[in-house]
Amino acid sequence: MVLAGCGAGGRSEDPGGASDVGVTPTSIKVGAHFPLTGVAAPGYSEIPTGTRAYFDWVNANGGVNGRQIEYIFRDDAYTPTQTTQVVNELVLRDQVFAVTGGLGTATHGAVLDFLNSEGVPDLFASSGSLLWNQPEQNPMTFGWQPDYEVEGKILGQYIAQTYPNARVGLLLQDDDFGRDGEVGVRRTLNTQIVSVARYTSGATDITPQVSQLQAQGADLVIGFTVPSYTARSQLAAQQLNYRPQWAYSNVGSDPTLVGGLLQRLSQGQSGPNPLEGVLTTKYLPGPEETNDPWVQLFSQVWAAHGDGGPLTSFRIYGMSEAYTFVQALQAAGPAPTRQGLVDAVERQGGGPDGFRGPAYPPFRYGPDSHAGMAGVAVARLQGGSTVPLTPVRLTDNGDAPITDAPAQERPAPPPQGIPTVVPTGS
Amino acid sequence: MQQFLDLTLSGLSQGAIYAAFALALVLIWRSTRVVNFAQGAMGMFTTYLALLAVDAGWSYWAALLLALGSGLLLGAFIERVVIRPVENGPELNPVIVTLGVFIALQALASLLFGAQYRSFPAPFGLTGLQAGSVNLAITPYGLFTIGAVLVTMIALVALFRFTDLGLRLRASAFNGEVSRLLGVPVGRMLTLGWALAAVVGSLSGLLIAGGELVWPAYMDPLIVYGFVAAVLGGLDSPAGAVIGGVAIGLALSYVSGYAGSEFAGLAALLILVAVLLVRPAGLFGRATVRKV
Amino acid sequence: MTAPERRSERPAPRSTAPPALVVEGLTATYGPVTALREVSIPTEPGRVTAVLGANGAGKTTLLRTISGLVRPQAGQVRLGERDLTGAAPETVAGAGVAHVPEGRGVITELTVEENLRLGSLLGRRRASGRGGPARGWSLDDVLELFPAIAERRRRPADTLSGGERQMLVIGRALLTEPDVLLLDEPSLGLAPRVVTQIFAVLRDLTEQHALTVVLVEQNARSALEVADTGVVLALGRVVAVSEAAELAADQALRHAYLGF
């Protein structure tokens, strides 16, 4: 048969072998998938622009170990089938060294198996799902942000302590986000919950859900909602003349975004920021905190390498993720391999002395854990900003206790704004 | 009881929005026999124009007029440039063209206006009304929406039933050749039909956007439920569109309030299938009686 | 050529003479098929021209070319001063040419009444454009001529029987105040009595209003009875033109082209 001779031509070398795919002496290729078009594009499409700006900043300062980071991100329109395609493209055609910051639970979940079977490091998924923490099954995958269960636990505990008589309602997005969040909240607040309403993302109107919370007498509502539905829940409450104490997951409480949107809607009617007084959590500084040294750094980065738009919390998120990635790359040493990168994160990433940066809590990385940040601080929205009410609280999934993090733990940004992680021998 | 009232009233407001969209679909169907998937994207586009105007300091009403006017032009433009060449081809081709226009317009909007959330102001309050101590889950803006939809519906019924223009529009849609032999300028009628439908579509885009978030894909869910509403009512009937819209609005409201919003799509499916099984051309549509 | 005697009692000419239809040298093709080759037909206000010929001779194409549904490759269509060659059908209709198409001329999705209204709309527009009062047939006249239609005014037109549809289309054309009437097989599907009746009415109308009528018929015998002039088409060409009576008398021609 004619084909036999040329059969092996198309095959690439064994994955996970020598140093390595996507790495040259002067460059290193990194990929990501984000919803750049379609329903989920608003907001989320800004994250990779932040990441890119930070990588450009690093590149302008000489790169990592003399290598320029080549960052390729592709659009998956938030549909898993397309994620599969673009990640195939990234891995098989672009031959990226690693994937970082892939966004979405269902979308990224679709490529989990593929990335792990191809041996591609899959760092710092942009979602708080518990899926990323399965080191046995998915050794190449790591989470980054605090998972929703951890967030729910800490928020729930604060509410249980501060509002012991509140009748709590839950407004949940009907997916892993809402479900994990509910699991967390129930661990610390179970008995106070009087009502649970779920909306499916894509629903045009969530008045029925809010009405249910109202009907069942909830006077404090915790929302695990994405920003657009945070705004909608506020609108629905206004329509229903329903005024509970609101608490929202960090995901949907961006005061600049949601507050700004709501404020413009009620144009003509006087009133404070509709989100004033709302409880939420926090693990990164927001763009409005211009005194924060990290925000100052990122403003500089964005001014130098941004696309001219405003510095939003999504972009800060993207830059912070990029910062952690650079730390990981440094820890992998001058001749990074795929396995070496993963080992480095496990070895050096976790704990108070691990990869520290703009985020308040430390990571939980270790040989047995690929979970992201260990906690959040509870905060209140006030005057368009998030004001911490508690110190950063740390915990883990399941029954792990909640503890306050040692005060003043987060380091200041390094002088150049570029981390200086020194690889430790393995 | 209060919850039932809330669900009913919010279902009504939501239903009015579906109805607005369905009206635009009915108008285009009646005057060109095309199901226009680009309707939502066209409404979205003109709403963005209105938003630019509002941002530039225009009043809501001036922006509304701008949106309606640009809808008129956009509708006429699309009919002339992309629908006209495929009108005489196979039946499905115009549908695919509108699908293409839908996708392209949405992408264009993202390129021109950005993919972020924007908020669109409402000309009336967004706080629920109160009757004595009873809270009514309906806002002044919701009342405005319902009123606007009813006025549009009545105008359309009057147009089709009582005016010569309406008769010409319908005749053109049904049988272009014969209409032309009767002196009806069919080409102009089709353009006009699209233009008018685009005006109604723009109106629906604005009504939906008011007091809500706007982004290039904000009309997407409406397309499905608006279409379902139009089909439910019988695509030929403006009154059917409104009744279909309100029925879907109420049904979805009850279902998501009492059963959970994951059942909303299923409920719409079941209602539609149940109705179509009994009446294959919708509640107010007329199926061909005589085949031979 | 002498006209048959009934032509001697022509009505007094109207104050404004209706424009004359001129059809000259029409050539029309459908892709590779040439359906008409340099066809000219004699027409005159107040006269009926019958166009005859076998299936596929090009009769329908001729009418469609006159009314603008088919664009001619060459040749001319004029109505009085106006050049209508290649004009859009709605323009031609507006100019006063009413075309009763072959079959399927009913808009089935509308009611009977709405179909008729479409005819009256054009009629009213034409009457007001001419400045004069309506002179053609009124709705009542049409309903009286076709009582079957009158009874079914409010019904959807798709419930009509084949013949009822044909009546509707003819009636509708009469309502448009035409100067020229193009009839494509009007007798198709009609009961013999109705055909006789319609041809009688046609005769009257032509004479009273100096209508120009082009009548396409398969039924050559009855067509030649009502027509003044006969034209025979074969394979897209005119093979004979003469007074109707002469044509009917020409045995050889009849056998060769008209089959009777």
Place this chain on the structure above:
Amino acid sequence: MTSAVHQPPAAGGPGAAPAFAVEDVTVRFGGLTALDAVSLELGAREVHGVIGPNGAGKTTLLNVCCGFQRPDSGTLSRAGRPLAALAPHQLVDLGIARTLQGVGLFRGLTALENVMVGADRHRRAGFLAALLGLPRAEADRRALAERARSALAEVGAADVADRLPAALPYPVRKRVALARALVAEPEILFLDEPAGGLGSDDIDELAGLIRRLAERATVVLVEHHMDLVMAVCDRITVLDFGRVIAVGDPAAVQDDPAVAAAYLGEESARGDEGGTA
């Protein structure tokens, strides 16, 4: 087979049930009575004309006979067996075929395929054979094509087998449609205005064909073309306003004053010179 095809068989011999019978059928559309207690008996191998003014109910009568229209009252029977709740797709198995007023060809199918659809009842192979392309399916296709070809040949359209209807002249299309009805080998054939739009040569041929058909089937002819009707029919039923106003042989019907008034009109007496058969 009897040779008495030209003798109008009196509706069934003694004891023999008529091939097809309509009894007391009434159909109403809203306020309009389209058929009013109409009865019709068809003998074997007769050519039966149905005439009447427009809107008299002729097509409706055929629709009733073919299951497209459920009668409000009345019954149908085929060879003595009553037909309850007749549906159009059952006709073929009852040995009944019909052509439509107009053409009604499948425009995406070639002439041959059109006729093959008509012959579909003679298929043998099932779904699985078709799916797998088994030889059985292929043999089936050939057999149907063979039948279809001979039917096309019978109506004189053999040479257009591979053309689409759009490419055919109108009379040829009507022939193909007739072939599609014939190929099912019906014992009763309903023809709705088969001569409509045809030139006189084609009508002559049609008349010949109908006569030939009458040697093996009953033909019901709805037609306004009186020359044809008079030439080929053994018996004629005249409908007016949904009622039977006359039944009888052509000459009798033509002389019936009621028929002349309702249908033929004053100058009805002509139409004999150009007879065809």
Place this chain on the structure above:
Amino acid sequence: MTDTEAAADVPTPGRPQPSGPPASRWSALVARVRRPGTPLGRHLRGLVIGAVIVIALLELVSPFRVSQITTLSYYVVACAGLTLLTGINGQISLGHGALMAVGGYTTALLLPAGLPFLVAILTGAVAAGIVGIIVGAAAAKLHGPYLAGATLALAVGLPGLALAFADTLGGEQGLTVDVPRPPAWFADAHFFLFGSDPSTTQYLAYIGALVAGLVLFLLANLHTSRYGRVWRAVRDDEVAAELAGLRLGRLRVLAFVVSAVCAGLAGGVLALATRLVAPSGFTIVLSLSLIAAVVIGGLGSLTGAVLGSAVIVFLPPLVTGLGARAGLSDVQAAELAPLTYGLVLVLVMIFAADGAAGLVRRLGGRLRRRQGPGTGPPRSGHDAAQESDDAARRTS
């Protein structure tokens, strides 16, 4: 070229062999293949040629292209089924994504139970077929936009089940699918033929291509058989079809079921290819892409289904790549893909009303004409002249 012929020259990837006929008939079958006059012969030949091309591609092109071929294969399967339904039987469906979901979920649920993946995929197809019976029966009386509306509602409604039964169906997050690794026999055979071990990507592509090849082969058989003929008859004229003794309802439902089975198979392959089934993978966008592919390719032709699928699969990445190379920001380049895609839909419809297959056919016809005289075959399908001509004829 008539519809029938269009079905004949389908490039059919995969491997030959309908379930083996008894040995006695084997020689007859071989004879038939040698004599390409019969439809079966043509289809088998197409299948073999397709298989050779696909195997060559899978062994020669880069792994990324191989994965694209897998994607292409499930689009082809679904579009071929939809072609049969919409193009050949005249029933529009905007809900085939939901039927794919049925197949995909069934596959995903059965795989962990240890069933061989082919059994799982086939069961998925059967499940989709059962749903197809229900939907088809409900849809049998609907026409045009009403059918479109009902199937659109199906596309939106059915994935809701995944949320309602989140415990078994995994909710929004969906179910992950364990991808089968190449079994030893396959790896051995592959090594023997090509001198290398097959990657999982290749293996999946082989599965996809096999399914696509078989489906195209079987549908081509159906298309040229009695069923293709009567389905088209039902599409063209219901009344005449009934008079010919066809049972409209049954034939419609049958077409729906066959088409649903294809969608189910496609869903199964999709589940393997994307390693996940989730509601967001089966949105209305998928359903609309399918119908768009079918129409772009050329309604009613299986070749068209393949061409249309190729457009859907290869165009967006191509455009994004071009945009990025032209110096647009990634976000802008990403928007460029849908923009171009939308414009291509519009332009194809304007300039090639009968789709890519029609275009190919016409170009082929022109070449042939240039090469020598001889009349081309009659025009097929929807042809405007015919429509107006028919319209000008009596009755309605």
